[in-house]
Amino acid sequence: MEDLKMAEQGVERMSVTDEIVAEKVSVTGAEAPEAKPKEKPKKAPKEKVVKDKKPVVHGGAQGGAKKEVKKESGLGLAFKKDENFGEWYSDVVVRGEMIEYYDVSGCYILRPWSYSIWESIKDFFDKEIKKMGIENTYFPLFVSEKALTKEKDHVEGFAPEVAWVTRSGDSELEEPIAIRPTSETVMYPIFAKWIRGHRDLPLRINQWCNVVRWEFKHPTPFIRSREFLWQEGHTAFATKEEADVEVHQILELYRRVYEELLAVPVIKGVKSEVEKFAGGLYTTTVEAFIPSTGRGVQGATSHCLGQNFSKMFDILFEDENRERKNVWQNSWGLTTRTIGVMVMIHGDNKGLVLPPRVAPIQVVVIPVPFKGIDPSEECLKVTRQLQEAGFRVKDDLRDNYSPGWKYSHWELKGVPLRIEIGPRDIENKQVRVVRRDLEDKTEGRSQDIPMANLVEKIGEILETMQKALLEKAREERTSCITVADNWDDFIAALNNKKMVLAPWCDEVEVEESVKARTKGEAGAAKTLCMPFEQDTLPMVSNTLPEGTKCFVSGKPAKKWALWGRSY
Structure with missing residues (x-):
């Protein structure tokens, strides 16, 4: 756990005991009993949520995800996003404290x-x-x-x-x-x-x-x-x-x-x-x-x-x-x-990842005690400073949780930035800032920031994160658009989990035939839209070349249409 190791300046951010506890405590957001901080949490009752706990979110392999046995995990999510998307999504919205299940199927409590x-x-x-x-x-x-x-x-x-x-x-x-x-x-x-x-x-x-x-x-x-x-x-x-x-x-x-x-x-x-x-x-x-x-x-x-x-x-x-x-x-x-x-x-395998502009808490401040020195007072000062500057900030001063547990808890909830403050940080008049949107060991994920320009730097990092999330998502989305001018290429792209831009004759009967021919366990394909700004999609021009045929009917095409399976 890279973030829990000693920083370059020699600050020990977590004791060995803390690290062991962090690996064993479930990240549910519930208060741990003060007298038994290492007690294994009870499993949540399943009877009430059977109907809605495993919605069909169409993840996994083509034609439906293979049934998995939910593994016991002491920390974080039990499923990985790229292995079982449906179970991952159900897990993350519950453990991330977004929803609570209700006894009327299809209705949810928004936390x-x-x-x-x-x-x-x-x-x-x-x-x-x-x-x-x-x-x-x-x-x-x-x-x-x-x-x-x-x-x-x-x-x-x-x-x-x-x-x-x-x-x-x-x-x-x-x-x-x-x-x-x-x-x-x-x-x-x-x-x-x-x-x-x-x-x-x-x-x-x-x-x-x-x-x-x-x-x-x-x-x-x-x-x-x-x-x-x-x-x-x-x-x-x-x-x-x-x-x-x-x-x-x-x-x-x-x-x-x-x-x-x-x-x-x-x-x-x-x-x-x-x-x-x-x-x-x-x-x-x-x-x-x-x-x-x-x-x-x-x-x-x-x-x-x-x-x-x-x-x-x-x-x-x-x-x-x-x-x-x-x-x-x-x-x-x-x-x-x-x-x-x-x-x-x-979202990722650690939980939610919230864009800074909508995150309920943009920054969480966590003290890292060492050798009997508690930096909580300094955390309170940092919290007040950032709040006065207009940021949404919370300090986590609970003493019945280790720093490592808190790191994982707030990562699960998707808080954009984490500030860690230990005795050596106070001595050096700095704080350690960790970004939620970057993977462990990624360059720039964590950095030490002098207290003198903390407000300015926090604002810059949050704005950088907001832009980076959109750019990453846009690049991934663009890579999922395929151009097809015939039926075989259309089906191949569709079965490869792509959206398909295809020339179309704009006839109702043709669209209905596509739905009928693609109907199956994964769901039928349909038109998603006819894009207005096709010049923003780098794979096609705004105008169809003269003589372009519809990919289905072979009739003269009238427009580009974006096709795909949908929710």
Whole structure:
């Protein structure tokens, strides 16, 4: 354990006894009994979590991971990311204190560690949409059957996932009431009341809430759950041009959430007719990719609904010439799926790796006692100094854990930086800083920083880490994109866990045929999006060469499409 060895200046950071204890104590975050610091922790009960403990996350070899016997481990995670991704993911979100399982399958408790990340996303996005003149509101959780079924295409898209309330106590309700899977049909009857003339436009509102979609697929924390948190924006305009502008403004904000906050690269694009939002005119998306599983993830969507809903719900306005017209509408949403994508992309065999901009704690300060000298007081001073400078900092002064145990505990939780302070550090007026994003023995992982410029250096290191995480993820994502102009190459790339850029004729029947031909245990392939900024993908140009044929049908290709398996 390189970080626990003596530093170059001769500081002994950990006794032999401490090292032995660190290897034996489980990293669960629970307080160890003071009288028995070396007691082997009890195994967590499994009865409650059987249904959700092992979600199908599509890791391991093609066609499903081989069943493993979970090995007993005293420290850290029991599974490796590249060997059993599904078990690793389940382990890391529980041991990293992101979620707790609940007795309703597909529903999860978001612990403070993950909810704080959602708050960071919410704070950023909420501030940006308010700059655009969008206001927050709240609409009821319940939807009448009449409202939900008014728009046929829309309800068909959600019908299998709608949860219904049919009883109150012992009494049957006269009419069943749906729990919102989304709020178009909740809000738009009210839009028809609020909008009368052109001066009532644009109407631009957003709500932060929960929704319920009773998924039949295997639940997976954050990625696919039956209840989740999100924001949903709903807006109305006098013209399509205004609606189009907003669609892309919101999509850019979603890109910024993923890339600037979560350090996750995404591709902006438009969905196919098959994959667009039910009842909408067109759907734009930011698509992420999980290299470990070879699957795409729809990160967030911004829809132009056209006038379909406004015609169904009679949302009319009188223009300047006193002509009555239907409004043009948009809806857009971002969910707690963001957190799961971040975990999958950055996590490693030690646990979570959190980007500094969303980490609940950016720096943890740990004393390293030696020969009866306790540097806790100096740790408190460093903590206060960094907190006053605006960093999110915590000191871990617990005396019933060894320094080595604390190192592993906070690495499991993904804290970006660790500061170690021992007697020799105090003497030399410095601290040891260790980066979470770099592997052991990597150059630059740890360094000694003089106290005189600690605040400045901590800021620089955190910013370097944020950029490095995004760059690493982007390079890995780009290496997972393959260009194919024929069916055989397409299938080979797909089975090699790649996304595939392929020329396509843009016909619904052709996409449906691809789904049918690739259907299997690993799931069918589909279009993820038609990328907007294809010049950012180095393997193709924006325009198709003249005479390019569709990789499936052989008909003239109309556009590049990004294909793959997805969550």
